[in-house]
Amino acid sequence: MNIQFLGGTGTVTGSKTLIETGGIRILVDCGLFQGLKTLRELNWEPLPILPSSIDFVLLTHGHLDHCGWLPRLVAQGFSGKIFCTSPTKEIARLVLMDSAKIQEEEAEMANRGGYSKHVVPEPLYTVKQAEQTMPFFRTIKLNEPVLLDAEITAKFSNAGHIIGACSIALEAEGKTLVFSGDIGRENDVLMYAPAKPQKADFVFLESTYGNRLHPADDALLELETYINNTIAKGGTVIIPGFAVERAQTIVYLLWQLKKQGRIPDVPYILDSPMGISVFDIFADNPKWHKWRREDCEAIARTFQMVSDYQETIDIIFDDAPKVIIAASGMLTGGRVLAYLEHYIGKPETTVILSGYQAEGTRGRKLLEGANEIKIRGKYYPVRCNILEIRSLSAHADQKGLLDWLSDMQRKPQKVFLVHGENEAADELRLKITERYGFDCHVPMLGSRLEL
Known part of the structure; x- marks a missing residue:
C-alpha cells in the first residue's frame, strides 16, 4: 500500500491524500490551495498521476480547502465516484458553484482592469465545469461500511466540524487507516461532539490548531x-x-x-x-x-x-x-x-x-x-x-486534538500530522509523543511512502 501527500501538508489548505492499494487508487479529499501565492499557483499544476486513473474520491466535508479542486479533477479526466454524506454533497454543490462564479467574475474584472500579468486572465474552472462535477457524487449513510472493492471498505463517522463533516476509516490489506478530516469542538454551538476512533494502524490527523488552545472567552x-x-x-x-x-x-x-x-x-x-x-x-x-x-x-x-x-x-x-x-x-x-x-x-x-x-x-x-x-x-x-x-473557531484546539486520540484501544503504527502549518504540526507531534508514546510524522508536500 502506497500513500502520497498531494496537499494539506505544511499548510491548512489543498487537502489531498492519495492511497494506492490492490490496483485501486483512492483520493481522500480534493481541496483548493489558498493563501500564499506559491500555494495558489499549485492549483494550476497537474497531479503527478492521471486523474483518469483515480477510482474513488472520499470527501470528509464540503469546505473549499477539501473539495474545491474537484472540478479540475473532473475536467482532467476523473470519471470515478465521489463518496460523501448527503449534507456534504449539498454543501459541496453550493461551495463549488460559488467558487466557480467568483473565479469567473475575478477573471473578468482582471481582464477589464488590466491588473493581471496574463494576457487573457482565465478562471481556474467555470460554473459549467462545477456543474459537470456533481453527477459523480454518491451519498453514503453514517457509520455504515461502503464497499469500494472486494477487500476495501470505507466508513464515515461524525467529525463535528460542519454539517455533514466526517472522519473516514479505510480498511484495506488488513490495515485500518483513519483520516480525521477537520475535527470539531466538544461543545460547539451548532454541531454535536466528534466521534473518537478506537482502532487504527495509521492515523492522518489534522493539526490546524496543533500549537494553540482556544481561550475560554465569552x-x-x-x-x-x-x-x-x-x-x-x-x-x-x-x-x-x-x-x-x-x-x-x-x-x-x-x-x-x-x-x-x-x-x-x-x-x-x-x-x-x-x-x-x-x-x-x-x-x-x-x-x-x-x-x-x-x-x-x-x-x-x-x-x-x-x-x-x-x-x-x-x-x-x-x-x-x-x-x-x-x-x-x-x-x-x-x-x-x-x-x-x-x-x-x-x-x-x-x-x-x-x-x-x-x-x-x-x-x-x-x-x-x-x-x-x-x-x-x-x-x-x-x-x-x-x-x-x-x-x-470550528476546529478543535491542541487539547481537543489530543483528546480525539484518547479512546484508541491499541497504539497505531504511525500518526501522520496533516492540514496544519509546520510549526503547529510539529508542536502537536511533540505533545502526542509525550502523552501517548505514538510514533508521529509530519510529511512533506508531495512525499510518498509505503505502508
Whole structure:
C-alpha cells in the first residue's frame, strides 16, 4: 500500500491524500490551495498521476480547502465516484458553484482592469465545469461500511466540524487507516461532539490548531462589546464569515444578543447567497445539528438576508450604522471585499475576524497589522479597527486534538500530522509523543511512502 501527500501538508489548505492499494487508487479529499501565492499557483499544476486513473474520491466535508479542486479533477479526466454524506454533497454543490462564479467574475474584472500579468486572465474552472462535477457524487449513510472493492471498505463517522463533516476509516490489506478530516469542538454551538476512533494502524490527523488552545472567552460578551462600541461611534461592523457553519454560528449568537436586548436596534445583514442557502440544508438535516426548526425561522425574521448584488451595492453606500456578515471568512474573495473597499479606510469601522486565517490571506495580513491590503489590483489603507474572536473557531484546539486520540484501544503504527502549518504540526507531534508514546510524522508536500 502506497500513500502520497498531494496537499494539506505544511499548510491548512489543498487537502489531498492519495492511497494506492490492490490496483485501486483512492483520493481522500480534493481541496483548493489558498493563501500564499506559491500555494495558489499549485492549483494550476497537474497531479503527478492521471486523474483518469483515480477510482474513488472520499470527501470528509464540503469546505473549499477539501473539495474545491474537484472540478479540475473532473475536467482532467476523473470519471470515478465521489463518496460523501448527503449534507456534504449539498454543501459541496453550493461551495463549488460559488467558487466557480467568483473565479469567473475575478477573471473578468482582471481582464477589464488590466491588473493581471496574463494576457487573457482565465478562471481556474467555470460554473459549467462545477456543474459537470456533481453527477459523480454518491451519498453514503453514517457509520455504515461502503464497499469500494472486494477487500476495501470505507466508513464515515461524525467529525463535528460542519454539517455533514466526517472522519473516514479505510480498511484495506488488513490495515485500518483513519483520516480525521477537520475535527470539531466538544461543545460547539451548532454541531454535536466528534466521534473518537478506537482502532487504527495509521492515523492522518489534522493539526490546524496543533500549537494553540482556544481561550475560554465569552463570545457573546465580546460580540456585544465590539458592536456597541462601534455603533456608538456611528460606525459599521463587518464580520467576514465562512458561509458554511461560521456564518450560521455568528447569526445565532447575534440573534441571542438581540433577543436579550444587549445590542442596538440597527440593521443586521447576512450578505451571502451561499450562507443563506445553507440554512435550508440545516432545515433539511435536523439530525446533524442542535438547532430547532423554529430557531431557524426566527433567525430568518431577524436578519436582512441579501442575495441580489444590487442590494449589496445599496447597503455599501448607505453609511448608517449596521452589522454585516459576508463571505469569505479569510477575505480571499466574495462580497466581503466589496464592503472592505468602501469601509476599511474609515476609523469608525470595525472588522471582526472569527476563524482561522491561513498564511498569505488578507485576513492573516490584517491580524498581523498590515497598513494596507490589495483588493482587485488596488491598495487600500487600513484605518479601521481589526479585532478577533478566537473562541468561535470550528476546529478543535491542541487539547481537543489530543483528546480525539484518547479512546484508541491499541497504539497505531504511525500518526501522520496533516492540514496544519509546520510549526503547529510539529508542536502537536511533540505533545502526542509525550502523552501517548505514538510514533508521529509530519510529511512533506508531495512525499510518498509505503505502508
